[in-house]
Amino acid sequence: MANETFYSEVLTDHNMHPVHKHEMSVCTCSREGINPSCGDDIVLNLNIENGVIKDGSFTGSGCAISQASADIMLDLVIGRTVDEAERLHELFMKMIRGECSEEEIDELEEAGALRDISHMPARVKCAVLGWRTMSEMISR
């Protein structure tokens, strides 16, 4: 990480102008995700119909990484089936472990901006907060 900053425009944009950060009146499930040691605290809302994530949003607060990652994730999973969303979750985790090929990272689109998070182990949990919370919701 020497001399370059991790915070790319993709991340700072999603942090400052999150598209999906708002309350949601129609949703089939909501779940809180917390990183107690950092104080990241989000509520993820999903509207799932017939196994498809029709819509989603989040509220709450936290560091730029947790907020941007949740927003990017929603960009990716809205309109997909629950199974596809779970597969992306697994792919994201694989990327963070540094085990993804370039093609797989391409599939994660903007979430690929977080590929170097493994160099900051303390921040991994911020990056995965939204994903972890979503996975817990759809696996139930």
Added chain:
Amino acid sequence: MNLNERNYKTDFPAFDAYPGLAYLDNSATTQKPGAVIDAVRQFYREENANPLRGLYGLAVKATEAYESARIAVRDFIGAKSEREIIFTRNATESLNLAAYSYGRAFVNEGDEILVTVSEHHSNLLPWQLLAKEKHARLCFLECTPDGEYTPEMLKAALTPRTRIFAAAQISNVFGRLNPIKEFAELCHANGTVIVCDGAQSVPHIPVNVREIDVDFLAFSGHKMLAPMGIGVLYGRESLLEKMPPFLSGGEMIEYVTRENATYAELPHKFEAGTVNAGGAVGLHAAIDYIGKIGFREIESRENTLTRQLIEGMRDIPHVHIIGSDKPEEHHGIVTFTIDDVHPHDIAAVMDSDGIAVRAGHHCAQPLHKHLGVMSTARASIAFYNDSGDIEKFLGCLKTIRRRMGFGE
């Protein structure tokens, strides 16, 4: 900056390995001078045997090395006797010892334990657990927004049932020096025992237990140039005498039968098991090193750097310093926030510029709640920092909002 010409960083091998590093996380732990590293190495190469046990020459050497470290600590904090110096792993263990041994024996149902709202979790949780176990009341002394506690505030909070008052001499968030001597007077007039957390004071200002007259003083070696894993609990001898052991086992006994045991004399009664002699030797070397530099020089450098830091931060929009706006009330500890930027992001950007600062709640969650902030960032100075470190920090600080996508 008219800092003395001397470049202390050359005494610290960590800065050979990381020449450009602006290490501003000294409240978490300090770097170690070569003199300390060498002393520990020397002990394990030439004086290593199990101290206090063996009857052969090498074991006598190890015992001497260990016990002479105790004498050095005694003199460093002005204790009356080396019997009052107990070696522990760190300040946390020292505070637990005070709570478990003294607290369990002398706090009863309905009694009160008073702590300040800004205590480090290490000086809060042992008392919280003790209060639960004993059905005692845990009471809080609240601070002003500047982090100030006055003798008047303490006086108003003490009651006839206050058995223990636990307070840091210097808070690890505010950096403010509490009037511990006045606190001790008030406590003693009230029949209250005062437990002082010296983790942030002992490394930075001269602390004399007879002058401040506290009953217990806890501190960690690793925050004062010594290795990790060695700490100290000073206890007033008359109290230590009547306290039951904390941990039990080898080394702390006189006689053991199947059913009973009599305990060793102070301080060994409180040092169960094989001790961290190498750590104690390192602490001894750290005390000698500090002695050579002198607190006058240490304080003068740290004050100069703190002033440079705070004056520079004042000019940067959107930056807020927690606590007093007077540099001399910070003792090298400057906790801050930046509007819209999470402290973890501050620390990450600083890291990418080669600056080490802490971010989070600094083990003081109730205080952060009291102040109405989730978390904060903190820069903390030691005498070996220089004005270049501060300039680097300020230079980076100015850019953080922009680099996070906000306007300046």
